[in-house]
Amino acid sequence: MLSLRNLHARVGEREILKGLSLEIPAGEVHAIMGPNGAGKSTLSYVLTGRPGYEVTSGTAELDGADLLTLAPDERAARGLFLSFQYPLEIPGVPALTFIRTSVNAQRKARGEVEMSAPDFLKRARACAADLKMDFDMLKRPLNVGFSGGEKKRMEILQMALLSPRFMILDETDSGLDIDALRIVSEGVNALRSPDRSLLVITHYQRLLDYIRPDRVHVLAGGRIVASGGPELAHELERDGYDKFARAA
Amino acid sequence: MNLAEAIRLRDPSRLPSRRDENWRWTDLRSLVRTLPEASPVLDSGRLGSGPFEGICVTVVTLANGVGPGAIEVSAGETRTLALRNVSRGEGSHAAHLRITVAAGARLTLLESHEGDGGGLSLLSLEVDLAAGASCERLVIADGGVDAISLVDADIRLGAGAEWGQTLLTNGARRQRLETRVLNPGDGASVRLDGVYVLSGRSHADLTSSVTHSGPQGQTVQLARGVVDDQARAVFQGRITVETGADGTDARMAHNALILSDRAEVDARPELEIYADDVACAHGATVGALDAELLFYMRQRGLPEAEARSLLLASFLGEVIDRIQCAAAAGRMRGWLQGRIGGSVE
Numbered sequence: 001m002l003s004l005r006n007l008h009a010r011v012g013e014r015e016i017l018k019g020l021s022l023e024i025p026a027g028e029v030h031a032i033m034g035p036n037g038a039g040k041s042t043l044s045y046v047l048t049g050r051p052g053y054e055v056t057s058g059t060a061e062l063d064g065a066d067l068l069t070l071a072p073d074e075r076a077a078r079g080l081f082l083s084f085q086y087p088l089e090i091p092g093v094p095a096l097t098f099i100r101t102s103v104n105a106q107r108k109a110r111g112e113v114e115m116s117a118p119d120f121l122k123r124a125r126a127c128a129a130d131l132k133m134d135f136d137m138l139k140r141p142l143n144v145g146f147s148g149g150e151k152k153r154m155e156i157l158q159m160a161l162l163s164p165r166f167m168i169l170d171e172t173d174s175g176l177d178i179d180a181l182r183i184v185s186e187g188v189n190a191l192r193s194p195d196r197s198l199l200v201i202t203h204y205q206r207l208l209d210y211i212r213p214d215r216v217h218v219l220a221g222g223r224i225v226a227s228g229g230p231e232l233a234h235e236l237e238r239d240g241y242d243k244f245a246r247a248a
Numbered sequence: 249m250n251l252a253e254a255i256r257l258r259d260p261s262r263l264p265s266r267r268d269e270n271w272r273w274t275d276l277r278s279l280v281r282t283l284p285e286a287s288p289v290l291d292s293g294r295l296g297s298g299p300f301e302g303i304c305v306t307v308v309t310l311a312n313g314v315g316p317g318a319i320e321v322s323a324g325e326t327r328t329l330a331l332r333n334v335s336r337g338e339g340s341h342a343a344h345l346r347i348t349v350a351a352g353a354r355l356t357l358l359e360s361h362e363g364d365g366g367g368l369s370l371l372s373l374e375v376d377l378a379a380g381a382s383c384e385r386l387v388i389a390d391g392g393v394d395a396i397s398l399v400d401a402d403i404r405l406g407a408g409a410e411w412g413q414t415l416l417t418n419g420a421r422r423q424r425l426e427t428r429v430l431n432p433g434d435g436a437s438v439r440l441d442g443v444y445v446l447s448g449r450s451h452a453d454l455t456s457s458v459t460h461s462g463p464q465g466q467t468v469q470l471a472r473g474v475v476d477d478q479a480r481a482v483f484q485g486r487i488t489v490e491t492g493a494d495g496t497d498a499r500m501a502h503n504a505l506i507l508s509d510r511a512e513v514d515a516r517p518e519l520e521i522y523a524d525d526v527a528c529a530h531g532a533t534v535g536a537l538d539a540e541l542l543f544y545m546r547q548r549g550l551p552e553a554e555a556r557s558l559l560l561a562s563f564l565g566e567v568i569d570r571i572q573c574a575a576a577a578g579r580m581r582g583w584l585q586g587r588i589g590g591s592v593e
Contacts, residue, residue, distance in 0.1 A: 050543050072546035073555075081547075088544040092562025098548070101558065106549035141562075158548065 001026040001197045002047075002166055007058035009046045016042040018222035019058070024166075024215075027194040031208055031233060032201050034219035035241040040201045041085060043219070044170045048082045049075055062166060076102075077109035079165030081158075083172050087151040090142040095154065096124060098142045099161050106162065120161075127160045131187050148175030156187045167191065168199045173207040185210030205237040218244045251370050251398060255342040258283040273482040273514045274424050274453040280368065280396065287312035287339030287367055295334050299388045299583060300358035303575045304328035310371065313341030323350040323378075328573070331359045333371050335395065340368040351378040351406070356573050359387045363420065366394035373401040382410035386576045388583055391420030393450060401427045407434035414571050415442040416580055418587055419450030419479065426455040433462030433493055442471040443567050445587045446479030446511070453482035460493040460523075469500040472567050474560055474588070475511035485530075486518040493523040500530040505537060505563065557589040564588070 002024040009017040016039045024030045034040055045053045047060060049072040060067045067075055090098060104114040115123075128135045131153050143151050152172055159167060169188065173181055188211050192198065200211055208216070208230065216232040217224045218241070225244050226232065236244075254262035264270075265277035290311040298307070307330040309315055321327050335341070349355050363369065377383055391397035397420045403411055415425050429438050444452045458467045467487055475481050487498045504513040517530040537559055545555035564584055571577040 048547050050547075051539065071552070072543060073549050073551045076547055076549040084544065084547075088538075088541050090541065090545070090559070090562065092566055093558060098545075098558070101554070102545075102548035102550055105551060105554060109549065109551075162548065 001063060002199070003059075003061045005059045007046065007060060008056045009042060010054050010056060011042065011052060015056070016222055017046065020219070020223050022217065022224055024197050024199060026197055028214040029192065029198040029200065029211060030215045030217060031213040032199065032217050032219050033203065033233060033236055034244075038219045039222045040219055041170055044082050044168045044201060047075075047168065048072055048080060073105065074109065076162075076164075077106045080168075081162060081164035081166070082168045083152075083155040083159060083170060085171040085174065087143055087155050089144045089146075091144055092141055094140060095138045095142040096121075099124065099158055102158070103161060123161060127157050130160070130190065131157055132183050133157060149177065149180045152176055153180065153184060156184050160187060160191060165195065166197050166199070168201065170201045171203065172200075173202055173204060181207065182210060205233040208233045220244045251400065252342045252344070252372060255283065255340050255368065255370055258340070270455070270484070273484075274422060274451070276396070276422060279422055284338055284340045284368060287335070287337055287341040287369075289314060290334065290336055295332070298330060298332040298360045298362060299390070300330045300360060300576060300579055303358060303579065304330050304356075306330065307332060309334060310343050310345070312336060312339070313343040313369065315343065315345075317345060319345065319347045321347075321349045321353045321355045324352050325350070326354040328356040328358065331357055333359070333361045333369070333399075335361075335363040335365070335367055335369040335392075335397070337365045338367050342370040342372070344372045344374070347373065347375045349375070349377045349381040349383055352380045353378075354381070355383040356576070357383060357385045358576055359385060361387070361389040361391055361397060361399060363390070363392035363395040363397055365392060366421070368396040370398040370400065373399070375401065375403045377403070377405045377409040377411065379406035380408045381406065382412075384412040384572050385414075386571060386573060386580065387413070387415045387425070388580065389415065389417040389423065389425060391417070391423045393421060393448060395420045395423075397423045399425045403427065403429040405429065405431055405436045405438070407432055407436060409436045411437070412439040412572060413441060414567065414580070415454060416583060417442070417444050417452045417454075419444065419446045419452035419481075421449075422451050424453040424455060426453075428456070429458045429467075431458055431460045431465040431467060433460060433465035433496065435464060437466040438468070439570065440467070440469040440485075441567050441570055442473075443564050443584065444473035444475070444481050445564070445584065446473070446481055447476040449478045451480045451482075453484070455482070455484040457486040457488065458498070460487070460489045460496045460498065463493055463523075464495045465493065466496070467498040467500075470567055470570065471502045472504070472564055473513070474505045474507060474564065475513055476507040478508070478510045480512040481514070483513070483515045483517070485516070486520065487528065487530075488520045489523045489526050489528065491522045494525045496523060496526045496528070498526070498528045502532045503563070504534045505560070506534060507537065553589065560588040561585070
């Protein structure tokens, strides 16, 4: 599914990713943990093509296709989704309008027929109910005046409606209380399937109690310095990142 | 300096220049070395249809400056009127139109400035609203890229009268839309909104002044615009609250987006307050489209052009939302949509 080989990337003059390699097969959930400044968010932006994040060497492929030559919207149409650590507000554009426009832009890019307004509304209502969101919130401008937790739910709602194949969750647990964390995690788990993969970026092991990873990786100093099963997350929670930071 | 005289006498030295403080960003004298010949008379039967076609039955046309000189709306009457100011060719012309709205009457004025060619045109409007009268003036100014287009309006309100205005423009070679309002207070209210969408080398100047001469008047103003390429926008808004105009409530905002390194926005918002116990505010911002927001939208699958259109539509659409006449607002949304792409919801 996703294959990263010896990826180097910089922001301005500063090199942040320094030879990162990672394989995530279809159907698997991988977690990336690491100290502040390790390059976790940079990785999510490099994969999604944010301007200003320059890949200097290495490769990144999704289902065998070179991601790095594609525009951000082309990557999205191929099924790449990033749940932002800090979701943005779009004044004046109702959430429903924005999501439906996105869904249909992706469909158009893939040569599929557009989703009709009634079909979309039906799906949006169902997704909102699953995430225990008041449907009226979707009629308001996207994320404007929403709390941190509401914004994270809105990200997962968008993810569910866009139905991506490869999902990146960047610190989705931050700003969520325990109840919201459970609801959001259930929303994410509902999307797990043999032909979808998930990359969970987090500081804390807590989220991984809800979204159980197949593999856990430690990112430090711009590289993956350790990989293991779910038990690695518990080890990190207990011992901290010190020994890995030194290894980097 | 007198525009109408300059045109009538074909004397360019009477045109305003950058030395006139109020015209320094819309210099006409250096642009117009000799005034063109008087415009020819147009066949009014061959002017096609205007942007508000079909919304109202009554259409008043000024064709190269030729048309009626006065419109009266009698007491208690409610009327919707289309005013087409059509300019064709390379000549110059000036027209003057006086509109009176009697006590308690309501007028919706759907005004369009339709130009092509490289001529010079001036329309001077004088509008009097009697006590308790109301008028909503909705303007689409599509001046033509080579034209010099000037529209000048003097508005005088009676006690408790209501003036609503929304200007939409894509500029011209030089264009100035100027509005001066006398607000006597006593419950009189003024809304002076505007939207400009400029590209190429077009120029639009939205200049306004509102004078509050008595207590308890209200003015709100929201102007928004987008400039691309080498276009230039000018916003000059002045609100004066004279001595004794206590209890005035006046709010002005101007927000501009600059989409290109070579585009320019010159803004001068001014509040002059000589009264007590007033609530006045102004705010002005000039910026670029939010790059982070664009990336967020593209990550969700919107191509860049579509993401930009959606942001522009929402930014400008908030001005359209304030229009009362729904049918005209729909036309104005459609007009904007044609210029920024995407849909203005």
